[in-house]
Amino acid sequence: MELIVEFGFPELPASGVGQAEEDLRTLLEIAVRDAFLADEDLRAQSYSTPRRLAVRLSPLRAAQPDREVEARGPSVSAAFKDGQPTKAAEGFARSQATEVALLERRATPSGEYLFARRKELGRPAGDVLLELVPQVLTQMRFARTMRWADGAPRLPRPLVWALGLLDGEALPFRVGPVTAGARTYGHRVSAPGPHAVSSAEDYVKVLRAADVEPDRAARRQRILKQLIGAALEEDLRPEIPEDLLDEVTDLCEWPQAFVGAFAAEYLELPEAVLSATMIHHQRFFPLRDAGGKHLVAKFAAVRNGGDAGVVRRGNETVLAARLADALFFYRDDRKESLRSRRQALQGIAYAPQLGTLYDRSERLAALAQRLAELCGREALQPALQAAGELALCDRATALVRELPELEGTMAEAYARLDGEAEAVCLAVGARVLPRGAEGGLPGTDEGLILALSDRLDQLVGFLASGRAPTGSQDPFGLRRAAIGALRLWERLPELSLSAALEAATRGYRRLLGDGVDAAREQLPAFLAARLQARAEEEGHDARMLQAVLASGIERPGDVLRRLAALEEIARAPEFTPLVHAARRAKNLAQEGDVAGAQGEEAALLEAVKAAEREGERLLAARDYLGYLHRAAALHAPLDRFFTEVMVMSEDPRERERRQGILERAHGVLSRVAELAALSAE
Numbered sequence: 001m002e003l004i005v006e007f008g009f010p011e012l013p014a015s016g017v018g019q020a021e022e023d024l025r026t027l028l029e030i031a032v033r034d035a036f037l038a039d040e041d042l043r044a045q046s047y048s049t050p051r052r053l054a055v056r057l058s059p060l061r062a063a064q065p066d067r068e069v070e071a072r073g074p075s076v077s078a079a080f081k082d083g084q085p086t087k088a089a090e091g092f093a094r095s096q097a098t099e100v101a102l103l104e105r106r107a108t109p110s111g112e113y114l115f116a117r118r119k120e121l122g123r124p125a126g127d128v129l130l131e132l133v134p135q136v137l138t139q140m141r142f143a144r145t146m147r148w149a150d151g152a153p154r155l156p157r158p159l160v161w162a163l164g165l166l167d168g169e170a171l172p173f174r175v176g177p178v179t180a181g182a183r184t185y186g187h188r189v190s191a192p193g194p195h196a197v198s199s200a201e202d203y204v205k206v207l208r209a210a211d212v213e214p215d216r217a218a219r220r221q222r223i224l225k226q227l228i229g230a231a232l233e234e235d236l237r238p239e240i241p242e243d244l245l246d247e248v249t250d251l252c253e254w255p256q257a258f259v260g261a262f263a264a265e266y267l268e269l270p271e272a273v274l275s276a277t278m279i280h281h282q283r284f285f286p287l288r289d290a291g292g293k294h295l296v297a298k299f300a301a302v303r304n305g306g307d308a309g310v311v312r313r314g315n316e317t318v319l320a321a322r323l324a325d326a327l328f329f330y331r332d333d334r335k336e337s338l339r340s341r342r343q344a345l346q347g348i349a350y351a352p353q354l355g356t357l358y359d360r361s362e363r364l365a366a367l368a369q370r371l372a373e374l375c376g377r378e379a380l381q382p383a384l385q386a387a388g389e390l391a392l393c394d395r396a397t398a399l400v401r402e403l404p405e406l407e408g409t410m411a412e413a414y415a416r417l418d419g420e421a422e423a424v425c426l427a428v429g430a431r432v433l434p435r436g437a438e439g440g441l442p443g444t445d446e447g448l449i450l451a452l453s454d455r456l457d458q459l460v461g462f463l464a465s466g467r468a469p470t471g472s473q474d475p476f477g478l479r480r481a482a483i484g485a486l487r488l489w490e491r492l493p494e495l496s497l498s499a500a501l502e503a504a505t506r507g508y509r510r511l512l513g514d515g516v517d518a519a520r521e522q523l524p525a526f527l528a529a530r531l532q533a534r535a536e537e538e539g540h541d542a543r544m545l546q547a548v549l550a551s552g553i554e555r556p557g558d559v560l561r562r563l564a565a566l567e568e569i570a571r572a573p574e575f576t577p578l579v580h581a582a583r584r585a586k587n588l589a590q591e592g593d594v595a596g597a598q599g600e601e602a603a604l605l606e607a608v609k610a611a612e613r614e615g616e617r618l619l620a621a622r623d624y625l626g627y628l629h630r631a632a633a634l635h636a637p638l639d640r641f642f643t644e645v646m647v648m649s650e651d652p653r654e655r656e657r658r659q660g661i662l663e664r665a666h667g668v669l670s671r672v673a674e675l676a677a678l679s680a681e
Helices: 014-034 087-095 125-139 200-209 216-233 242-249 264-268 271-282 308-333 339-347 357-374 378-390 398-402 409-417 422-430 445-464 478-489 497-506 515-537 542-550 556-569 575-588 600-620 624-632 635-644 652-669
Strands: 003-008 043-049 052-058 067-075 104-108 111-120 161-166 255-261 285-288 295-304
Touching (some): 003 125, 014 043, 014 052, 014 125, 043 216, 067 087, 161 200, 216 255, 255 308, 264 295, 264 308, 339 378, 422 445, 478 515, 478 556, 497 515, 542 556, 556 624
Antiparallel strands (some): 067 111, 104 111, 255 295
């Protein structure tokens, strides 16, 4: 059998449509399998538009198979007293529609229990789905929901209609006051409907005839093709950000691209301002000249039906008003230099207990210079001082107050117009990078150091003032800041975590006192948790990640590199002896004086010293795979040592010396990862 279900809404929030479609398909697939209505050959096709979520499933069984169900009841000791059944036994038998005499006694690892077997007759698919489909809707999770009808599940918008067809027959499930039928609704303006649907196969044809493209991937591809085609007709090239394309896909049911224009005087604005105004405020796609170098006074947009001329003129009018405001703010901002606005930062609070933006700029300038010193890049300090002082000045400009997403971008633009050094301009622009988990990183060392200083200042300040994230709540974006810091740290692998934290907390000591000590204790674990989440998302082995983290994150920028090396050697023949050596060494290791080593003691100590010398060279070169291969060479001398030497000697001096040598060996074996925590299998 074949099932098609559709849920219809007023316009859903565009940001959640794609995920909702995926969730509905996954939950419905799981539900029909758990209900024994489908096997592994189940095929699922999902659809979504701003006004609907739908799933098509096939093949489904016409009915559930009959099944023999087994249930475990009370223990025999609780079921019988003096040979007579207790209420526990009688109640269990009654719940299983049988008699106590027919219950089976069976031994289990936890004792002897009563068991009941009964045959459960399968139900028709239609009867099961009438209950199952509404239950699936209650399992869906949305960012924001509303209570829209008594007894109905919470949804992002009220349910307006529902469609249900099982092999062409109506499946009248109920969700709140809405009963599913065999009809759908088309484009709100051009073909509203209702439109009858006779089968799952018919569903897509009916919607396309009603000016709705239900296939999200097809709709996205259609928009992309139309945007490129509309631009090429003007001999132009469109700028198509992926996230904007996704958003527009979920704003339209029947997309049609067109080109509009604006007055050439607005090209006086920096390109970043033009792009931000068009993309973030209007959901337009900026257009560039044929060579792709410069923006032109035109844009591409997508309409959801409607008269083309009316829609174009309306969009041009709204954009012109936006650009007029931006040009006014831009010209007003240019009456003062960026540096002259620094004093205004004293009147802008950063956060309660954390001072003003001026205080923060002072901290950034000092911290960036200190991090440069810790990285051995003292030559960058003058540029970093200037960049730290200027980095937040665009927060005092009218244009950034109007378009907050231009923070950093306008600092760079205004600094360049003021004649600041290019390294300073690039650094102040890069301070806000990466903007997202996968966003681009700064392209200069000054930018990397200033951006990392920004994240460290944010993390230390909010953690020290008691604003750590709780559960799913992270109002100050500290998890995002930590992810950004770790990505930046990968470009600064020589930077020590403890030294960086010492520098970052110094700027808060006057404001927060002992609170900074709490932040220094919290931050390593906070960063480790973000590293773990990222590694799991990338498919790394969880056990190996824990082994790497157990050996410390003093160099956060190298954790994933160490993990990659460990996963690589795990495929090599040296891995099993390496892990065995590490476990044996750790089990008996203890600090002790190793002076006076002789025989096999001396042989192992010399092997450890050689590994330490060569290991330091390999670590300095960040050759973690090479280090692990070199550490694996300790397996043989450790084997001889354990064969020839009784570590736990009755002589305290001998025992201390031998345990001390093993402590040195374990130190070599655990520099990249705590190998003793791993299984060699």
